[in-house]
Amino acid sequence: MAILHNRISQAELKKLLYRETEQRTTISFYHYFTVADPKQFRDELYKALNELKVFGRIYIAHEGINAQISVPETNFEALKNYLNSIEPLNGIRLNIAVDDDGKSFWVLKIKVREKIVADGITDPNFSMAKKGNYVNAVQMNELLKDDNTVVIDMRNHYEYEVGHFEKAIEIPSDTFREQLPMAVQMMQDKKEQNIIMYCTGGIRCEKASAYMLHNGFKNVFHLQGGIINYVREAKENNLPGKFIGKNFVFDDRLGERITADVIAQCHQCGLPADTHTNCKNDGCHLLFIQCDTCATKYDGCCSTQCQTVYNLPAEEQKELRKGIDKGMMVFNKSKKRLRPRLDEMNKK
Template identity: 65%
Template sequence: MALLHNRVSKAEMKDKLFAETEPRTTFSFYRYLDIAEPVAFRDELYMGLEKLRVFGRIYVAAEGINGQASVPASRLEECRAFLYAIPGLEDLRLNVAVEDDGKSFWVLKIKVRDKIVADGIEDPTFSVNRKGHYVNAKEFNRLTADPNTIVVDMRNHYEYEVGHFEGAIEVPSDTFREQLPMAVDLLKGQEDKNIIMYCTGGIRCEKASAWMLHNGFQNVFHLEGGIIEYANKAKEWGLDNRFRGKNFVFDNRMGERIGGEVIAHCHQCGEPCDTHVNCANDGCHLLFIQCRSCAEKYKGCCSETCRDGASLDTAARMEKPLHFNKSRHRSLGT
């Protein structure tokens, strides 16, 4: 019987990845669809992708599939064909990374979850199938040129901080489940305006658009394929790039450059910087922005406490400056 999960240590998998000579292509994908047997679906997916040397993080639930992965470049089309052959995944859009060093993932993990994106919605009358209208990069630029259009960023605070579309409204939170009711409250009284929602790859803004329609908003749109598809199409079609800064990504890269500007600042010295790191102290591992100078000064740590201590207990964490508060930044696992 085939093994349906990895049994090799993380260190060994990393060594194997860096020993590879063929470049890898990083991509993401999602689709909302009814999956009657998520466990069986997951197992079929694992067996097929493992044979293709795919690494990544994929979630399967009764409501659909959500994944970020990498594959040897020569096998991308073979991977695409395998996914398309699965009932319900025909013509699945693969968002190919804008910037890619091929080292985004080093192991394949496929997990069954209650939902592919946690939303906190308990209303049984809600359906993600009644969603807003897709807009592509060209339509997004046309609609956002209208001053009456409202653009809403449906990503977390630390994602918005390093990059976002011109004029986009931030819904300041670290979780999507908190953002959904906040977005409704934020836009009350503007139910008849054009509202465009966006996120990294499309999965959050698609569900958010459905939630806004469910709550009485009338002209709701969401950016097809998210920031990643927008960046690729804007380049391909020669469009004005309205995105400023860096797109945060949930893999080992932690970001890809979309706009030329650096709009964020180092959390330690305040200099322009948009490089996210995890604190080098394993007892902390806080996600924060750090410039090269501070990385040298603090040895990759978020504070003198972490730099000078072998471990960090809960009490010490609570004494950190406010800009390291866990409500605004969190550890990123890979």
């Protein structure tokens, strides 16, 4: 019987990744289509991708597939051929990372979920069959010239904070499921205007465009392939890039540099910075923006409290972590919640 999970520790797997000599390519892709048996599809995918030495994170649901992976360069064509052998995925667009060191993932995880992107939609009449029109980079730039065009960022605050399109409106909520009804509410007086929705790779804005149409909006577009594909197309067509700053990504890199602009600030000192990091204290792991100076000052921690814990002996740290509710320590996506949280911690 084939092994459909990893038997090596995460730490050892990461060490093995960094010992690899062949370059890897980081890729993301998604597709909304009906999956009759997600578990069976998951098992088939795992066996095939594991043979190709693919690492990454893939979600399977009845509504489709959502994947962020890396593959050795010599297996890239074999991966494409395998995906093309699956009828609904034949010809699927593969978004290749912009700023890639090939060290984005070190293990393959394929999970069955209720949905490939959690949306909170309970209306039985909602369907992905009717969605907004795709726009490519050329069309995006043309629409951005029109003052009547509304550009909506369907990503979380920490993504928007480090980089976004010119004129983009942030939907200031903690989750995609909260953003959908909020976007409808915020745009009620713009139902006749051109509305472009975008996200990292296209999966969220595609569903958001369908949701807007479902709620009576008329001229809804979504950026084909998201920011990743836009940057590639803009370069290929020698277009002026309208995305500024960094593109946050959900892998070990935590960001792709798109332009030299630094539009965010260090969450500790307030100076210009856009490098996301996780607090080094294993009892915290808060995701926040930290400049090089504060990284040195606080030993990569989010607060003096965490710095103190981080510098304790390992066994003592382990004892302190017992019973900690890490849910209180995770990154708050809402800008209004994040700053007071860090201020509070730095006072201790």
